[in-house]
Amino acid sequence: MKEDVVFAPVDTIRRFSEAAFVRLGIPKDDAVICTDVLIRSDLRGIASHGVGRLRMYIDRIRAGMIEPVTEFEVVQEGATTAVVDGHHGMGHVIGVRSMRLAIRKAKEYGIGAVAVRNSSHFGIAGYYSLLAVEEGLIGVTMTNARPSVFPTFGGEPMFGTNPIAFGAPTDEGCPFLFDASTSVVPRGKLEVLSRAGTPLPPGWVIDRGGGIATDTDAVLAGLNAGEFGLLPLGGAGETLSGHKGYGFATIVEILSASLQAGCSLQELASFAPDGSPRKQRLGHFFLAIDIGVFTDPTSFRKTTGEILRRLRASRKLPGADRIYTAGEKECERERETASHGIPINPKLQATLSAIRDELGITDPQLPF
Amino acid sequence: MKEDVVFAPVDTIRRFSEAAFVRLGIPKDDAVICTDVLIRSDLRGIASHGVGRLRMYIDRIRAGMIEPVTEFEVVQEGATTAVVDGHHGMGHVIGVRSMRLAIRKAKEYGIGAVAVRNSSHFGIAGYYSLLAVEEGLIGVTMTNARPSVFPTFGGEPMFGTNPIAFGAPTDEGCPFLFDASTSVVPRGKLEVLSRAGTPLPPGWVIDRGGGIATDTDAVLAGLNAGEFGLLPLGGAGETLSGHKGYGFATIVEILSASLQAGCSLQELASFAPDGSPRKQRLGHFFLAIDIGVFTDPTSFRKTTGEILRRLRASRKLPGADRIYTAGEKECERERETASHGIPINPKLQATLSAIRDELGITDPQLPF
Numbered sequence: 225m226k227e228d229v230v231f232a233p234v235d236t237i238r239r240f241s242e243a244a245f246v247r248l249g250i251p252k253d254d255a256v257i258c259t260d261v262l263i264r265s266d267l268r269g270i271a272s273h274g275v276g277r278l279r280m281y282i283d284r285i286r287a288g289m290i291e292p293v294t295e296f297e298v299v300q301e302g303a304t305t306a307v308v309d310g311h312h313g314m315g316h317v318i319g320v321r322s323m324r325l326a327i328r329k330a331k332e333y334g335i336g337a338v339a340v341r342n343s344s345h346f347g348i349a350g351y352y353s354l355l356a357v358e359e360g361l362i363g364v365t366m367t368n369a370r371p372s373v374f375p376t377f378g379g380e381p382m383f384g385t386n387p388i389a390f391g392a393p394t395d396e397g398c399p400f401l402f403d404a405s406t407s408v409v410p411r412g413k414l415e416v417l418s419r420a421g422t423p424l425p426p427g428w429v430i431d432r433g434g435g436i437a438t439d440t441d442a443v444l445a446g447l448n449a450g451e452f453g454l455l456p457l458g459g460a461g462e463t464l465s466g467h468k469g470y471g472f473a474t475i476v477e478i479l480s481a482s483l484q485a486g487c488s489l490q491e492l493a494s495f496a497p498d499g500s501p502r503k504q505r506l507g508h509f510f511l512a513i514d515i516g517v518f519t520d521p522t523s524f525r526k527t528t529g530e531i532l533r534r535l536r537a538s539r540k541l542p543g544a545d546r547i548y549t550a551g552e553k554e555c556e557r558e559r560e561t562a563s564h565g566i567p568i569n570p571k572l573q574a575t576l577s578a579i580r581d582e583l584g585i586t587d588p589q590l591p592f
Numbered sequence: 593m594k595e596d597v598v599f600a601p602v603d604t605i606r607r608f609s610e611a612a613f614v615r616l617g618i619p620k621d622d623a624v625i626c627t628d629v630l631i632r633s634d635l636r637g638i639a640s641h642g643v644g645r646l647r648m649y650i651d652r653i654r655a656g657m658i659e660p661v662t663e664f665e666v667v668q669e670g671a672t673t674a675v676v677d678g679h680h681g682m683g684h685v686i687g688v689r690s691m692r693l694a695i696r697k698a699k700e701y702g703i704g705a706v707a708v709r710n711s712s713h714f715g716i717a718g719y720y721s722l723l724a725v726e727e728g729l730i731g732v733t734m735t736n737a738r739p740s741v742f743p744t745f746g747g748e749p750m751f752g753t754n755p756i757a758f759g760a761p762t763d764e765g766c767p768f769l770f771d772a773s774t775s776v777v778p779r780g781k782l783e784v785l786s787r788a789g790t791p792l793p794p795g796w797v798i799d800r801g802g803g804i805a806t807d808t809d810a811v812l813a814g815l816n817a818g819e820f821g822l823l824p825l826g827g828a829g830e831t832l833s834g835h836k837g838y839g840f841a842t843i844v845e846i847l848s849a850s851l852q853a854g855c856s857l858q859e860l861a862s863f864a865p866d867g868s869p870r871k872q873r874l875g876h877f878f879l880a881i882d883i884g885v886f887t888d889p890t891s892f893r894k895t896t897g898e899i900l901r902r903l904r905a906s907r908k909l910p911g912a913d914r915i916y917t918a919g920e921k922e923c924e925r926e927r928e929t930a931s932h933g934i935p936i937n938p939k940l941q942a943t944l945s946a947i948r949d950e951l952g953i954t955d956p957q958l959p960f
Binding site for chain 2: 300302303304305307333334335336337339374375376377378379380382390392400402404408409425427428430432433434457458459463464465467468469470471472474475477478481482483484485486488489490513515517518519523524527528530531532534535538539540541542543544545546547548549550
């Protein structure tokens with residue numbers, strides 16, 4: 225870690241983010257929720273979705289793409305299910321309330337599912353699955369997103385990175401948490417390589433002609449215009465089963481749109497054809513499964529923990545240090561960051577300082 | 593198609609398969625179910641899981657690995673959920689009854705899920721999801737399987753090919769059906785290349801040392817002994833996100849074992865350490881979602897159909913003929929095969945003729 229990175233106390237950054245959201249017209253309780261999603265991303269080492277994203281939310285609220293006051297409307301409800309219209313409010317607030325509704329239904333009937341329409345960018349999908357896990361349930365979260373991924377054999381961005389997050393409790397300190405885009409990599413990974421001045425590995429992105437694209441900055445510049453596309457998990461064509469990543473992306477698209485009469489694919493672009501910003505109308509899908517209706521929760525946690533321990537203890541390839549299980553790295557990081565503070569690099573320091581000046585935030589003071 | 597391939601009437605092959613299963617001690621109703629799963633695989637062009645597998649089931653029943661009379665026991669039941677012990681019966685029968693139970697619960701409460709332990713090989717996962725789709729529901733099916741897949745950075749087969757099948761109704765003649773192993777390819781794909789005398793594409797299989805393996809027959813010979821491993825979707829290491837395929841495989845493993853106090857990973861090997869055959873104790877997970885509790889089913893079908901149509905109509909890469917959506921190829925094939933008959937190549941003709949002689953099946957007569 226370079227010397228110019230500042231490790232800021234978590235509480236300071238948390239209070240700063242809350243203050244920023246409140247100044248944008250977001251009610252205090254909602255600002256606390258939005259902030260918690262961002263902070264948890266930073267804690268878990270997913271800086272691409274952390275407080276650095278404050279800038280994006282501010283811009284989108286000011287452009288009228290997101291409503292600061294979230295009107296959370298349950299438009300349809302059954303014993304185990306609900307459909308929510310988020311009315312273009314804050315995705316984090318919509319996400320937390322929707323997963324809590326799914327959890328409540330699961331606690332009553334064993335399983336709960338909530339489909340959401342007209343939402344906005346909600347941060348890391350894993351946050352919502354962890355809400356279920358922290359209450360002892362299995363949690364599944366999916367969302368569609370602005371188009372950046374080519375279908376197999378296609379040269380036009382149709383899908384978002386359409387993540388799937390699946391969490392389950394274990395008998396260990398860390399839960400199992402799979403949280404991944406259905407593309408080879410999410411957009412954020414390109415931004416990380418851009419900052420490092422590194423070319424893209426072949427196999428992440430192709431151009432409209434099907435050519436392998438490795439110029440990181442050219443790709444980032446041309447991604448929104450559809451000159452390039454992220455590849456679905458499995459890569460180009462069918463040889464290494466890129467059609468499976470494409471299929472997973474389609475599943476997320478269906479569950480994020482069809483149950484809720486919502487929008488999909490290119491309807492989710494952040495900009496209208498004339499270039500003006502528009503409401504994004506994202507859809508999400510949340511599923512919570514109560515474990516106790518199937519089996520003794522202690523048995524579930526033990527079986528799951530043992531699966532993970534056997535995987536980690538299995539024979540490594542020559543030269544491999546360690547076999548990880550999903551969510552392990554992030555959980556370890558979370559403990560570490562909570563005590564050491566959130567690393568804020570010079571670029572992020574400048575971003576947050578500019579927000580401070582712009583919004584006139586005097587309390588808390590930033591430590592840089 | 594070569595001249596020596598015989599197109600056998602579907603009804604003839606169906607009756608032959610039923611007769612074979614009945615002679616093995618499987619009750620007639622169950623033989624009809626097992627046969628329907630195999631026939632549907634052949635109809636959909638998935639010959640690796642079709643009537644050619646009769647040989648495997650016969651051998652396993654005779655070796656005492658599968659009980660011909662399926663004792664289907666619901667050991668735990670809630671409003672929306674059930675746990676089933678299959679007592680080592682026929683996987684197809686256990687699968688059909690379990691998905692029907694999930695469907696019944698979904699029709700009553702909106703969602704139904706059934707977790708199964710002590711089952712056996714149930715054929716194509718997609719069959720069970722289609723049962724839900726054919727009743728207008730969303731269907732999800734998962735199963736663990738005998739170990740053949742290496743974890744990321746691992747050199748020991750820990751996972752089965754752990755397929756996930758997701759089906760949803762559309763407003764088209766064909767439903768959406770994603771049915772795929774979470775490895776780059778399933779074992780059956782290697783068998784297809786072996787028959788064709790073709791080497792494996794790099795990226796499907798590695799050896800215990802991490803080296804790329806392309807000798808198809810050597811790989812097939814050494815897969816059970818752990819000398820080689822199928823790679824998870826995304827390939828070796830993390831560069832192209834092989835850890836995501838590994839994560840999907842882990843999700844399937846958890847849902848196929850932890851909710852049902854079942855077996856997992858290497859406990860699922862078909863052979864004991866001394867080489868003797870043993871009961872496989874597979875686990876499955878079935879989920880059915882009623883669409884009508886969320887939205888008008890007509891709206892769901894239309895939204896889903898439009899997503900698929902927009903994908904298929906999107907801009908193709910130069911040289912690409914067509915963009916498919918999941919299940920489309922198999923659905924087209926199903927109609928074609930139903931009218932032309934099931935293609936039986938010389939090797940399969942020999943297999944079926946040997947079964948006929950061995951079991952003394954005189955009715956129906958095989959057309960070769």
